[in-house]
Amino acid sequence: MPDTETSTAAEPDYDRLLRANLDRVFNERDAGKRAAALDELFVDEPVMYEPNDVVRGRAAIADVAGKLLEQFGPTFRFSPAGVAVGHHGLGTLRWEAGPDGGPVAVTGTDVAEMVGGRIARLWVLLNPPST
Template sequence: MTAPTPAALLGRMVEEVFNEPDAERRAAVVAEVFAEDVVFTDPGAVVTGRVALEAAITGLLAQGPGFVFSPAGPFRGVGGLGSRPWRLGPPGGDPVLAGLDVVEVVDGRIARLWTMLDG
């Protein structure tokens, strides 16, 4: 079986984790997509581990109920590194936030995730 690519993992991360309102379904995908000791860095914090990542995502989702993340450009990557720009906002509406996610994939899972915000 071939290990998932950074592009595939980024796609699942957005659709099945950051856009998933159900905490149980989100946790199941986090366990599949992220390394146990994942490190997530954004402008507000650095968290380590799946449990801390899930808590951070739950907090982010609570700030914009009903908002969705959508790709804002093509995937770019090399080897185990990948990035994709994104937008956040109401479905079909103007974005309220935009940024770039960068991932490092190790052994078929996201080991590190950096989120950079535009502006």
């Protein structure tokens, strides 16, 4: 029988990391605070896979997050939809986004590979629009 205490001790806190990524990176409008969060939450050379692009490095990820917030307006935000789950270094968090108090504009899932308790690779999976 596996030693569950040892097995879980090495696992990162998927929910904390993935929620912090939404809140402190993708919802943060202050570029300095966003950069500090990326330094804390991501490895030195992270890669983010978007549907139409591959983004390499903390600065490039920060730039993508800032441009998204500018594009969609001052009340646009990402919100977790449930609790992140994961094991063996791979975590997922469902999310939704739209204006505060407004309709949900987009939903998706972040899938992250964790290395040393930080995000190394992040896949942004968008759900197709509802019809």
